[in-house]
Amino acid sequence: MPSNRLYSLAKLWPLFAGAVLSSGLGYGCLHETKPADAAGVATPPASQPPGKGSMLATETSIPAASERTTPVASHGQLAVKGAQLVDASGKPAVLRGQGFGWDNWWPQYYNADVVRWLWEDWCVDVVRPAMGIEPDGAYLSNSAASKQRIEAVVEGAIAAGIYVIVDWHAHNLHEPEAVAFFSELAAKYGDKPNVIYEIFNEPEKDETWPQLKEYAAAVIGAIRKHDPDNIIIVGNPEWDQRIDLVAGDPLQGQTNVMYSVHFYADTHRDWLRQRTQAAIDAGIPVFVSESGGSDASGSGQNNFVEWQAWQDFMDKNHLSRINWSVSDKTGEACSILEPGGNAKGNWTPAELTESGKHMRNLLRSYCGK
Numbered sequence: 001m002p003s004n005r006l007y008s009l010a011k012l013w014p015l016f017a018g019a020v021l022s023s024g025l026g027y028g029c030l031h032e033t034k035p036a037d038a039a040g041v042a043t044p045p046a047s048q049p050p051g052k053g054s055m056l057a058t059e060t061s062i063p064a065a066s067e068r069t070t071p072v073a074s075h076g077q078l079a080v081k082g083a084q085l086v087d088a089s090g091k092p093a094v095l096r097g098q099g100f101g102w103d104n105w106w107p108q109y110y111n112a113d114v115v116r117w118l119w120e121d122w123c124v125d126v127v128r129p130a131m132g133i134e135p136d137g138a139y140l141s142n143s144a145a146s147k148q149r150i151e152a153v154v155e156g157a158i159a160a161g162i163y164v165i166v167d168w169h170a171h172n173l174h175e176p177e178a179v180a181f182f183s184e185l186a187a188k189y190g191d192k193p194n195v196i197y198e199i200f201n202e203p204e205k206d207e208t209w210p211q212l213k214e215y216a217a218a219v220i221g222a223i224r225k226h227d228p229d230n231i232i233i234v235g236n237p238e239w240d241q242r243i244d245l246v247a248g249d250p251l252q253g254q255t256n257v258m259y260s261v262h263f264y265a266d267t268h269r270d271w272l273r274q275r276t277q278a279a280i281d282a283g284i285p286v287f288v289s290e291s292g293g294s295d296a297s298g299s300g301q302n303n304f305v306e307w308q309a310w311q312d313f314m315d316k317n318h319l320s321r322i323n324w325s326v327s328d329k330t331g332e333a334c335s336i337l338e339p340g341g342n343a344k345g346n347w348t349p350a351e352l353t354e355s356g357k358h359m360r361n362l363l364r365s366y367c368g369k
């Protein structure tokens with residue numbers, strides 16, 4: 001089964017990463033999933049048409065970027081009130097945006113030109129650079145190169161006036177390294193309202209929620225020494241799908257903390273929406289910091305029926321959300337770019353994949369709202 005194969009590869013990174021890279025496969029959306037045979041996987045309700053649906057047919061025209069108020073000018077310093085992300089005046093804020101692929105595999109897109117294009121042409125409120133941690137050549141083995149790529153995107157976001165989530169794109173605990181990294185980041189950028197910290201992308205099955213709470217307390221403590229107020233996003237077990245564990249035992253004594261839910265619409269359906277709704281109803285602030293229309297491996301096809309069900313769910317709950325990812329992996333449904341897509345932005349329709357076109361249209365349809 002593909003998910004088992006990917007899971008095994010993930011656990012054996014040190015052994016396999018080199019072979020995977022040299023084979024040219026690389027990783028796209030490595031987002032493990034509840035097993036396909038899990039009881040919670042639901043079929044679409046009868047009221048919805050069968051099949052995978054279709055992408056948005058029309059393009060929304062938007063004002064030129066120079067005529068728009070930037071997200072940071074309009075929202076300012078973010079905070080959390082109850083379960084809701086709010087702006088500087090206490091009004092609900094919903095950030096919608098696009099995430100980058102692993103920086104170690106798609107370094108060419110980590111530049112201010114791509115950030116500027118996503119703001120100007122896609123009308124994103126937020127971007128999410130994904131700093132790979134474990135693979136060979138990523139942060140743990142070449143931290144200087146990783147920091148340079150992440151900072152290029154952070155600086156680009158500050159220049160454009162949009163928010164930026166710095167994602168520690170790990171699948172296992174590396175607490176001392178994370179404490180050091182986020183401490184340095186917060187000291188450098190914590191006075192900027194643009195920056196949001198995501199301290200652990202996707203824990204797997206072998207990190208327990210109590211372990212993750214301890215990890216979060218340590219990393220949050222390091223950030224708060226330098227930055228008293230910016231938003232911090234905390235991950236939870238099983239690839240950010242155990243938001244129910246968070247709801248039963250949230251962090252105590254922290255401010256401006258949110259919790260991630262990640263979905264890939266063809267895999268994670270009503271069962272995850274229901275679980276997320278229950279957490280929100282219990283007062284848990286949720287940020288959908290990664291998502292896509294395909295299955296959890298990133299391959300297969302986009303399921304537009306389920307993808308739209310998630311959009312409706314997120315709209316109803318005023319959830320902020322990020323799509324995965326700015327990458328050009330051949331044949332991968334969740335990559336927004338066709339192979340060779342321009343590394344400086346300025347993408348033509350021919351350079352965008354089906355999910356790239358869909359997400360661009362979707363983000364434009366929310367522009368200024």
Ligand code: MG
Nearest residue numbers: 190191227230
């Ligand atoms: Mg601050």
